[in-house]
Amino acid sequence: MGNWADRGTRTFAAARRYAAQTARQAAQQTAERTAPVRASVRRTTLQVAQRTAERTGPVRVSALRSARRVGRRYAYAPTRWVVGVAAGSGLVLAVVSIAAAGPWQGGQRASDAALAAGHPVAAAHHPGHPPAPRPAGPAWHDAADVLAPAGAAGTLPTGAGLGGALAGALADPALGKVTASVVDVSDGRTLYSVGADQDQEPASTNKIATATAALSLLGPDHRFTTEVVGDASTGLTLVGGGDPTLSASTGPDSLTALAAATAAALHAAAAASPSASPSSGTHHVSLHYDISLFSQPALHPIGVNDNIALVQALTSDEGRLDPTSTENAPRYADPAAHAASVFAAALAADGVDVDTAPTQATAPAHAPVLAQVQSGPLSGIVERMLTESDNDVAEALGHAVALASGKPATFTDAAASVTARLSQLGVRLGATHLSDSSGLSSADGIPAAVLTQLLVLDASPAHPELRSVLSGLPIAGFTGTLDNRYGGDGSEAGLGVVRAKTGTLSTVNTLAGLVVDRSGRLLAFAFMSNGGGGADAARAALDRLAAGVATCGCD
DSSP states (O other), X not given: XXXXXXXXXXXXXXXXXXXXXXXXXXXXXSSTTHHHHHHHHHHHHHHHHHTOHHHHHHHHHHHHHHHHHHHHHTTTSOHHHHHHHHHHHHXXXXXXXXXXXXXXXXXXXXXXXHHHHTOOOOOSSOTTSOXXXXXXXXXXXXXXXXXXXXXXXXXXXXXXHHHHHHHHHHTOGGGBEEEEEEEETTTXXXXXEESTTSEEOOGGGHHXXXXXXXXXXXXXXXXXXXXXXXXXXXXXXXXXXXXXTOBSSSSTTBHHHHHHHHHXXXXXXXXXXXXXXXXXXXXXXXXXXXXXXXOSOOSOTTOSBTTBOOOOSOOSGGGBSSTTXXXXXXXXXXXXXXXXXXXXHHHHHTTOEESSOOEEOOOOTTOOEEEEEEOOOHHHHHHHHHHHTOHHHHHHHHHHHHHHTTSOSSHHHHHHHHHHHHHHTXXXXXXXBOSOSXXXXXXXXXXXXXXXXHHHHHTOTTOGGGHHHHHTSOBTTTSGGGTTOSSSTTOGGGTTTOEEEEEEOSSEEEEEEEEEOTTSOEXXXXXXXXXXXXXXXXXXXXXXXXXXXXXXOOO
């Protein structure tokens, strides 16, 4: 019982520390990004007081999910600790959602662009609504009036100071060969490095490169479209648009929704033609599916693996046999054919029978579009990919980058197009070499210094389109692939403070992300290891390294 209580105490303390650090960041007036953050915090505070569901709903949901998660973890702790930990978790999620994600509009993090570009968030109220009156009482003051400036005004840690703080964890034999890079996000200045220019297998930190290239080329508002073309007399073709989030039956962009729209279009066409009859094809159609958008081979270079399905332009639920499963799971041998059969069954449920099993074919040129569904915006897809380390999404985005670059949608061209785009953005790639877009391949190589360059670029006010790379990074101890980490082994100081992308292969463990150090500076880091001990021990050492950066603030 005492152990759970101690753990709850540490978690709550970490939450309070993180809240204080974020408050200091909000006070900064000199940094372009923190002005919008401060306005966002102030606006959200007013709206929470008014219980305005339109803005605070997503934050409350995030806090509730975190509270439930913490409740499960401390199920046997005394009530006061459960309450304390849940409250602390909710506080952390609320602050993180405000500072890192910004206000919500139309289901998207609308302040990301303003935060990145340094555009002031002018109104302290929702567009179209009058500003809320301030309650009577003591005079109000901006955060900058009562809190000391932070962020760029803080003291930079020195290389010697960081070296001393990280020496113990760097020497952990579980890491094997380790390289490291720590930089100041405000100007990209290198503060500490160990072999940072040497290429290392990135594992899933490769996804940072893919996300950056995809957002840069396609834009955060890009959506993937799945269409049905043709008519009842000539037959229908289901055309894959490379949407990695298409599902069989969930959401407005599902195959079920597409079938309903298709059936409605067919029925409407029949009703508009007095000569039409059921035998003319209104209720009986042939069905083909077109996956020509992506080129062959569809099999990932590592071969058949439960980590990833065939990369095809048409899939549903990432080709999983069990669509409710997560992470590694058995996949259909031909995800596109399965998706077409799901669509045919959905058509039948809506009164349109498919005469024979769907077959693969290229859609006729200029065939009329009967119906279509679109994915959510790319910004949200990138966040999902990074938070959950989704390999299927990563490879689909790599293929989309290749197409946007005028190249065939293959694994080779995707990797080449990603690196070409990063080079165009000014990233000094050095020894970087990629063979895929997810990091599953052991043939990938990225220096730690390149990963920190990417994070600085993603945070740049000049590139607001890249902001969802940062908002998609898992939060230590709370979300995604960092959900169950930072609970011990000397890494507790990073709980709720570290935001980072993880990477794991058989002998490879990597971690790259952002942290606010003790003096209030926003730093980017990348720690990459290969050939050490077990994965658990290596990950624990990486977590101590990131926590060491958070607590350093050292000169």
